[in-house]
Each structure stands twice: as C-alpha cells, then as structure tokens.
Amino acid sequence: SPPNLYKGIIWSKQPNLAYLGMQSLVFQFTMFDVQASFVRDVILGQIKLPDLESREQNIAEWIDLEKTLKPGDGESEFYYQINYMRDLLTQCHAPPQFDVNKVIAGVKELVQHKQENVFTYRDHSFVSIVTGSRALSINPSLPWLQNMADSVEEFLNQSLRKRQL
Known part of the structure; x- marks a missing residue:
C-alpha cells in the first residue's frame, strides 16, 4: 500500500x-x-x-x-x-458488476499457463467474467509468439477467418 x-x-x-x-x-x-x-x-x-x-x-x-x-x-x-x-x-454504493471469485479463477488459470510455459501462455483463451463465454483463439494454428499481425486489418481478418472455420 x-x-x-x-x-x-x-x-x-x-x-x-x-x-x-x-x-x-x-x-x-x-x-x-x-x-x-x-x-x-x-x-x-x-x-x-x-x-x-x-x-x-x-x-x-x-x-x-x-x-x-x-x-x-x-x-x-x-x-x-x-x-x-x-x-x-x-x-462502494454501485460496485462494478463482476464476480471477484471469477476474476480470481481467471488469474489463477493465467498464472498456471504462464508457469507451465512462459512462451506459450498467451496462446490460451479465457472465460469472460462478464459473458461467461470462452474467448475464441484468433489463430490457433499460429502461436502468439509467431503471430506478427500488427494492424487492425490483419487482426480482424484473422478473427473473421477463425469464425468462418
């Protein structure tokens, strides 16, 4: 503090x-x-x-x-x-609407993946604490470390290709 x-x-x-x-x-x-x-x-x-x-x-x-x-x-x-x-x-009188326990679970999952392999933990997707849905991987055939998409267009194209599969 x-x-x-x-x-x-x-x-x-x-x-x-x-x-x-x-x-x-x-x-x-x-x-x-x-x-x-x-x-x-x-x-x-x-x-x-x-x-x-x-x-x-x-x-x-x-x-x-x-x-x-x-x-x-x-x-x-x-x-x-x-x-x-x-x-x-x-x-707080109107706290943000999320479950702290779900935040904890998500962070623990992230830490576990990071401890398993610091180079691949970003390849995992996580469950949204708002929607409860697991995020889609942008390009599961291309590891994050090798994904050089650095423009909005490339990112969106990868997302669209993933959803069409």
Whole structure:
C-alpha cells in the first residue's frame, strides 16, 4: 500500500486528490474499475472519508499487513490485492458488476499457463467474467509468439477467418 494514500487512492492530507492504479498489480484493469468506483462514490458524497487521523491509521494498518508478505511470493501478493479490492467493494454504493471469485479463477488459470510455459501462455483463451463465454483463439494454428499481425486489418481478418472455420 503506498504511504500517504488512504485506501491506496486518496492523498491523506489532501483528500481532493486521488491516484488510480499506483500499486504493483496482479489485477490491473479490475482493480482500476474498483478504485474508480470508490473515487466516484467519494466525489458524489456516497462515501464519507474519515478524519485525517483515521485515514492515517488505516494507511498504517495496510502497510503493516503488506510488510507481512514474503518478498517475491506471488500468492501472498495475490490474496493481499484480493482483500484490498474486496475492502473497496464493500464501501462502494454501485460496485462494478463482476464476480471477484471469477476474476480470481481467471488469474489463477493465467498464472498456471504462464508457469507451465512462459512462451506459450498467451496462446490460451479465457472465460469472460462478464459473458461467461470462452474467448475464441484468433489463430490457433499460429502461436502468439509467431503471430506478427500488427494492424487492425490483419487482426480482424484473422478473427473473421477463425469464425468462418
């Protein structure tokens, strides 16, 4: 947890200043969505920030918790960020509509593929936490590492060819 940032977002001594995505991330865009919802609710007055002393005490608690993590232990960092997101979600009045457990399952699947082979993990597709559908592979006969499609046209053509098969 960054020092001086209440909930890792709000500058403690200047609560009108917010930072999003300042942490080293496991859950990049999911965490951004949760943080944005928290900030939105603060701006709209739906979340009342505690006084300075309480904010700084909360910051110290999260920093102390972070100090208990083993350096380089991805699993403890993983659960630290899950707990952080859940803490924010419990305070949001209209949290993003997704199941945190599905996010966890997707990240675990990604990590498993990455541990199996760092060169091929991008060849796998994943289940959307919104639709529940597994994404189509763009070109299953061409590994990601060899796929040099770098234009929108090439990417879309590969997608269309895949759907026609």
